[in-house]
Amino acid sequence: MKASTHFLGGVVVGYTVYPSITGAVIGGVAGLLPDIDDNRSFAGRVFFFISWPLRHIVGHRTLFHSWIPVLLLTICALIWEGGVTLAILTGFSSHILLDMFVGRVQFFFPYELKIGVKMPYALYVVVDLITRIGLAAVALVFVWNTYLSEWFSWI
Template sequence: MTGKTHSSAGLLIGSMVATHYQLDLFESVTAIVIAGLASILPDICHSRSIISQRLKLINFIIKHLFGHRTFTHSILFIFICYYLLTLIQTPIYYMISIICGMLSHVILDMLTPRGVRLLFPLPVRVRFPIQFKTGGLLDVSLASAFSILTVYILFEAPIKRILTTWI
């Protein structure tokens, strides 16, 4: 999947967390932004990704130690991140935003023919039976759907008011 699809999924997750926990404006924006960032974090191992362009040294180390779609796309990586977030006593709504943002990335990449090494360090690639090409029509459609859902979740009450006046 493309970075746009991953980040739109992350923004959707962040908006769902903000709505569910009824966060104030600052916490809502923070939850949405960190979910969006977390949703592209697993691609730190891909030299052309947005996040790896910003964190070149970390990209170089991870890419050369592990390769693409291995460690950073695994349950092990997500568990380590969860453990570190627990150690620094991250509020639950931020933790859910981060972990679910990263999980969304891994799940979306499991929809591609290449799949992911979910059980890293085991050399098994995991992918769904139905697969889609990165950058293809479904990829773009998912990004659009995630974006529309994000707007709806964030502005549900005003949208309902407008729709009830028109109908």
Template sequence: MTGKTHLIGGIAATTVITSFTNYDPIIFIAAGAVGGLIPDICHGGSKIGRKFPLLSNIINKIFGHRTFTHSLLFLIVMGGILSMITSNSTLIAGLIIGMSSHLLLDAATKRGIKLLYPVNLTVRFPVTIKTGGTIESIVLLLLALITIYYGKDIVISSLNS
């Protein structure tokens, strides 16, 4: 998936979840947006990889693309690191949800992900889509519509407060 799809995927996931939680929507959704990009730190050409080229290069040399940073182990490690850095559960949850949305979206591509890394098993959906293709554009549109649908409730709720 492309960066814009991962970005809106993180936003959509956290916007939906905000409807069912007491998390601060601004922090939670912003964290989801950032989290949606984080797993691609292993790819120098990604949005986040271009922002942190040295870190991206190191991670890519050690693990390659779509291995460790696209795994359950990565989510657990990141949860632990984030818990040591901050006690803000809204921020931590938003980042983890955003990263999880990234994994879900990349599992829908032909290349799949190494979800159980270090086990060398590729996980992908039975029906996959081409990165940057027409179907991805439709997925992006659907994620945007989901964000608008659930986001309107957040806006209305904050206006009534």
């Protein structure tokens, strides 16, 4: 999926577990991180010095789309209780789930079994767009309920 879709997915789940701007932003940024193994992605371009070697050593949608970082982040969330670690965990995990809707990931890395829905590119574009619109709508509801509803309570 596009970086904006992954960011919005992370925003929604990050805000859900840590209802604040901080939770939303941290979740959104964490939603971009699994693509650090692809030097063409947003995260890969930001961290180009890491992404290029990772893409050639482990490949895209393998290690960083697997159970390993999810387990490590879960352990961190258990050790350091609080909304920030939960926002990171859920944002990161949302990326993997969203990718499974439009493609296959090697979730059980290092085993080569890939899980997810393989689809033609035209359908991928439609699903990504619909998902992005839906996530943006949910994010707007969060913003409205948290920050704007009292401003317009007279309506």
